[in-house]
Amino acid sequence: MDKYKTLAANTALISIGTFASKFLLFFMVRFYTAYLSPADYGTADLITQTANLVIPIVSFGITDGVFRFAMDNPALRRNVFSSGILVISAGGCFLLLISLVLYPMGHLNMELVLIMLYALCSCIHSLCAQFIRGQGRMQMYAFQGILNTAFLIALNILFLAGMHLGIVGYVVAVAAADLLCTIFLVFKEKLWKYVTWRPDMGILRSMLKYSIPMIPTTIFWWITSVSDRYMIRAFIDSEANGMYTIACKIPTIMTLLAGIFLEAWQFSAVTESQGDTKERDDFFSRIWELFQAALLLAGSVLISFAKPEIMILAAKEYFSVWQYVPILCVASAFSAFSTFMGSIYLVDKKSGLYFWTSLFGALVNIGLNLVLIPSPLGVQGAAIATLCSYIVMFLVRVVSARKIIPLQMHGKKLLLGTVLVLLQSAIMVLQTPGWLIVQILIPLLLFLMYREVVIATAKRVLKEGRNGLRRR
Known part of the structure; x- marks a missing residue:
C-alpha cells in the first residue's frame, strides 16, 4: 500500500477509536464540574497527574519498548511481551513494598493508595494495548479505546452520580476501566499465547536500554x-x-x-x-x-x-x-x-x-x-x-x-x-x-x-x- 494511504488508513482507524472515546470524555468535564467543586477537581487532577509521574518509574518505560520492538520481528514477539510482563511485575512488587513500609508509619493515606492503584492498572493496560499496536492491529487498538471509554463513563456515573464517592470515585473509575479493558484484551487476543516464563535476556536488555532513558524523559515531559x-x-x-x-x-x-x-x-x-x-x-x-x-x-x-x-x-x-x-x-x-x-x-x-x-x-x-x-x-x-x-x-x-x-x-x-x-x-x-x-x-x-x-x-x-x- 502507498505510504500516504497507509498513514491515512491508520489515522482513520485510530480516529474511530480515539476521537469517539476522547470526544465523549471531553464533554464529561461538564459532568465532573457538576459533582466536584473546583478545589476537589483540582485535588483529583493532582492525584491522577502524580500517578502519571509514578507510571514510568514503576514500568521502567517498558511499554514504549514493547511497542517499538514488537514492530521489528514477529518471531520475537513472545519474548517482547513476556519481557514487558516481567518488568511491570517487578514494578508492581516495588509498589507493594512501598505500601508495606508506609503503612506501619501511618503515611499510607487514601491519596497514596489511589495513586498506586491508578498507576498499576494503567501500566498493565498500556502494556497490552501497545503490544497490539506494535503488531499493527490498529482495528483492535481503536476498538479497545472505545471500550475503555465506555467503561470509564459508566463507572463515573455510578461512582459520582450514583454513589457520590467524590474524589475517590473519580480516580477509581479510571483504574477500574483500565483493568476491565485489560481483561478484555487478554481474552480477546489470547495474549497468554505470547507469554514465556523464560524470555530472552538479550531482548530484555535491549528493550531496557531503549526504555530506561524514557523514564526521566517522561518525567521531564510531565x-x-x-x-x-x-x-x-x-x-x-x-x-x-x-x-x-x-x-x-x-x-x-x-x-x-x-x-x-x-x-x-x-x-x-x-x-x-x-x-x-x-x-x-x-x-x-x-x-x-x-x-x-x-x-x-x-x-x-x-x-x-x-x-x-x-x-x-x-x-x-x-x-x-x-x-x-x-x-x-x-x-x-x-x-x-x-x-x-x-x-x-x-x-x-x-x-x-x-x-x-x-x-x-x-x-x-x-x-x-x-x-x-x-x-x-x-x-x-x-x-x-x-x-x-x-x-x-x-x-x-x-x-x-x-x-x-x-x-x-x-x-x-x-x-x-x-x-x-x-x-x-x-x-x-x-x-x-x-x-x-x-x-x-x-x-x-x-x-x-x-x-x-x-x-x-x-x-x-x-x-x-x-x-x-x-x-x-
Missing part, C-alpha cells in the same frame, strides 16, 4: 506539562489550580487530534524510513507541513471561540478561565510539534535524545514557573511558562532531528503563523478594541497561507474516499 499545577496550588490555592485545570481542557482538543495522528505517524515513520532517502525526506517534509498547518489553524479557531467553549464545557463559576485558553492553545500546538520531531528519534531508537531535549524543556518550565506564577501574572504566568518551554524544546529537537532526517521545515510559514496566533492570543486576552474582527481575520490569514497543502490534502482525501466507494 514537569513541563503538569508542574505548573503544583506551583499554582503552592503559590495561590487549590481553587485556582482547579480553574486552571479546566482551562487546560480546551487545548486538549488539539492534543487529542494531534495524538490521533501521531500514533499512526509513529508507525509510518518507522516502517517508511527504509529505502530511498530522498523519497523518505520528501515524505517527512510533506507530512510536517500538513501537520504544521493543521495545528496552527486548529489553535487559531479554538482561540477565537474561547468564551463560548468554556460556557459549553463547564459550570458558570468556571467561566473566567477563558482568559487562559489562548496561550494554552499555542502551547499545545508546540507540544505537538515537539512530539512530531521526537518521532524522528524513534526511527533510529535514539531514546537518549528524548532525554536531553525533554530535560532542557523541563528546566525552562520550572524556572519560568518560579518567576511568573508568584508575579502579578499569577495563573496566566503558568500558561506563558508552559508555552515558552515547549517552544524551546521544539527548537532544540529541530536541530537534533534534522541530523537524522533532514526534512524541510517550512520555517518562514512556521514563524509567520506563530506570530499571528500569538498576536491573536494577546488581543483576545486583553480584549483590545476590534478584538472580534481579529478573531475572524487571523484564522482566515492562516488558511490563505497554508491553502495549497490544505486544499491538496482535501482533494486527495476526497479522491481516495470516492475510489473506496467505487470498490464497494
Whole structure:
C-alpha cells in the first residue's frame, strides 16, 4: 500500500477509536464540574497527574519498548511481551513494598493508595494495548479505546452520580476501566499465547536500554506539562489550580487530534524510513507541513471561540478561565510539534535524545514557573511558562532531528503563523478594541497561507474516499 494511504488508513482507524472515546470524555468535564467543586477537581487532577509521574518509574518505560520492538520481528514477539510482563511485575512488587513500609508509619493515606492503584492498572493496560499496536492491529487498538471509554463513563456515573464517592470515585473509575479493558484484551487476543516464563535476556536488555532513558524523559515531559499545577496550588490555592485545570481542557482538543495522528505517524515513520532517502525526506517534509498547518489553524479557531467553549464545557463559576485558553492553545500546538520531531528519534531508537531535549524543556518550565506564577501574572504566568518551554524544546529537537532526517521545515510559514496566533492570543486576552474582527481575520490569514497543502490534502482525501466507494 502507498505510504500516504497507509498513514491515512491508520489515522482513520485510530480516529474511530480515539476521537469517539476522547470526544465523549471531553464533554464529561461538564459532568465532573457538576459533582466536584473546583478545589476537589483540582485535588483529583493532582492525584491522577502524580500517578502519571509514578507510571514510568514503576514500568521502567517498558511499554514504549514493547511497542517499538514488537514492530521489528514477529518471531520475537513472545519474548517482547513476556519481557514487558516481567518488568511491570517487578514494578508492581516495588509498589507493594512501598505500601508495606508506609503503612506501619501511618503515611499510607487514601491519596497514596489511589495513586498506586491508578498507576498499576494503567501500566498493565498500556502494556497490552501497545503490544497490539506494535503488531499493527490498529482495528483492535481503536476498538479497545472505545471500550475503555465506555467503561470509564459508566463507572463515573455510578461512582459520582450514583454513589457520590467524590474524589475517590473519580480516580477509581479510571483504574477500574483500565483493568476491565485489560481483561478484555487478554481474552480477546489470547495474549497468554505470547507469554514465556523464560524470555530472552538479550531482548530484555535491549528493550531496557531503549526504555530506561524514557523514564526521566517522561518525567521531564510531565514537569513541563503538569508542574505548573503544583506551583499554582503552592503559590495561590487549590481553587485556582482547579480553574486552571479546566482551562487546560480546551487545548486538549488539539492534543487529542494531534495524538490521533501521531500514533499512526509513529508507525509510518518507522516502517517508511527504509529505502530511498530522498523519497523518505520528501515524505517527512510533506507530512510536517500538513501537520504544521493543521495545528496552527486548529489553535487559531479554538482561540477565537474561547468564551463560548468554556460556557459549553463547564459550570458558570468556571467561566473566567477563558482568559487562559489562548496561550494554552499555542502551547499545545508546540507540544505537538515537539512530539512530531521526537518521532524522528524513534526511527533510529535514539531514546537518549528524548532525554536531553525533554530535560532542557523541563528546566525552562520550572524556572519560568518560579518567576511568573508568584508575579502579578499569577495563573496566566503558568500558561506563558508552559508555552515558552515547549517552544524551546521544539527548537532544540529541530536541530537534533534534522541530523537524522533532514526534512524541510517550512520555517518562514512556521514563524509567520506563530506570530499571528500569538498576536491573536494577546488581543483576545486583553480584549483590545476590534478584538472580534481579529478573531475572524487571523484564522482566515492562516488558511490563505497554508491553502495549497490544505486544499491538496482535501482533494486527495476526497479522491481516495470516492475510489473506496467505487470498490464497494
